[in-house]
Amino acid sequence: MNTRQKIKKKLELPLATRIRRFTFRTIMVLMGCAIAALGFVLFQVPYNITAGGISGLAIILSDTFGLSEGIVIWLVNIPLLMLGFVYLGRWRFLSSSIMAVFAFSAFVELFLNIMPGLLAPYPITHDKFLASLYAGVLFGLGSGIIFRFGSTIGGTSIPARIIHNFTGYPMSQVYLFTDLGVICLGGLVYNWEMALLALFSLVMNGLFSDFAMEGSSQLRTSIIITKKPEQVRYALVNEMQRGVTMWEVTGGYSKEVRTMLYCTVRRSRVSDLRFMISQIDPDALVVIGVVQQAWGGYGNLKLTDN
Structure with a gap:
């Protein structure tokens, strides 16, 4: 038995352990999708806070075509998932992403339908700054949990990774340009005050996403x-x-x-x-x-x- 086979054998886990790990990871990814979708529906959608990514673009496209944000997120992610399948690992990429993309879209659709009747008043705050703050906090925590357990809700992360792989351009800068593009588009469609709030929400999203992935350093x-x-x-x-x-x-x-x-x-x-x-x-x-x-x-x- 060569070294590679020995290492592979050491990394093999019993079936029961693999099932437990898979179940736990699935539950955590679904929880992350629910938290991110809750922040999106409660705080971004009511005030058209287009804080970058597919979720921000979905708000604009929803108003343009009259479709709900959850359906728009799913429809826009389909071609992006196909791109990721071709350029980012085929079935391994698809298996790690499609569940989270579908779950996030489904939770957005579910919360859009139940929250206005469940909460009174809706939206729960009329302060736009508070809305942008908590949108970033909840969406960041949710997406951080998703990333921590090896999945992604698709969106701009897919073309960013493809551009990075082919050009070597830093992913952080690709994210910055794509997200700022969505924010500027939201400013043109709605108003620049909301674009400024969206930018603040995007910053909070990044901070709390990192916190959820790595925790506070003690x-x-x-x-x-x-x-x-x-x-x-x-x-x-x-x-x-x-x-x-x-x-x-x-x-x-x-x-x-x-x-x-x-x-x-x-x-x-x-x-x-x-x-x-x-x-x-x-x-x-x-x-x-x-x-x-x-x-x-x-x-x-x-x-x-x-």
């Missing part, structure tokens, strides 16, 4: 370069209860050999670390970085708090 990495490695190591292990990795480094300017220590600490304990190092070695170089996630370890190496 960990910090610490790199310490010191002449007193044993004292610093002892303090990290015994006083702060942290695992630590050590190796020798050579200064590029001074050519002096020193020791670099690396560890992770909770954000709330960075000030304790700073005080402790300043007491042991005031001349030590300390660099604090942000880390999203850390887990595992070797032996007694402790990366995260229990």
